[in-house]
Amino acid sequence: xxxxxxxxxxxxxxxxxxxxxxxPLEIRAWRPGDRMRPLGLGGSxxxxxxxxxxxxxxxxxxxxxxxxxxxxxxxxxxxxxxxRFRVGETTRSCxxxxxxxPQGPPT
Numbered sequence: 001x002x003x004x005x006x007x008x009x010x011x012x013x014x015x016x017x018x019x020x021x022x023x024p025l026e027i028r029a030w031r032p033g034d035r036m037r038p039l040g041l042g043g044s045x046x047x048x049x050x051x052x053x054x055x056x057x058x059x060x061x062x063x064x065x066x067x068x069x070x071x072x073x074x075x076x077x078x079x080x081x082x083x084r085f086r087v088g089e090t091t092r093s094c095x096x097x098x099x100x101x102p103q104g105p106p107t
Contacts, residue, residue: 002097003095006096015097016086016094017086020069020074025069029064029065029066034046035047036073036080038050039080039082045080047066047073077097
């Protein structure tokens with residue numbers, strides 16, 4: 001997982017409002033019962049449902065990191081960004097997170 005910070009970063013999966021993030025960020029595996037407020041959905045959803053909706057294979061779910069800020073899920077790569085961390089008109093600086101999935105079979 002990498003992070004780039006700046007004002008002129010392209011908005012894409014993993015681009016978050018830097019001021020909404022509280023360091024240090026926590027990175028961990030998905031846990032049953034995890035919920036988040038994904039961008040544009042207007043409420044909270046379970047990660048299990050989001051994984052299913054986004055057609056994330058079961059074997060990849062355990063290897064997909066969950067990024068938290070003060071205990072709230074901010075981003076799950078390729079799945080969702082948390083509503084509170086969205087880049088908007090008032091955003092002064094962005095944090096661009098990127099994750100490269102491991103290659104090969106799980107260990």
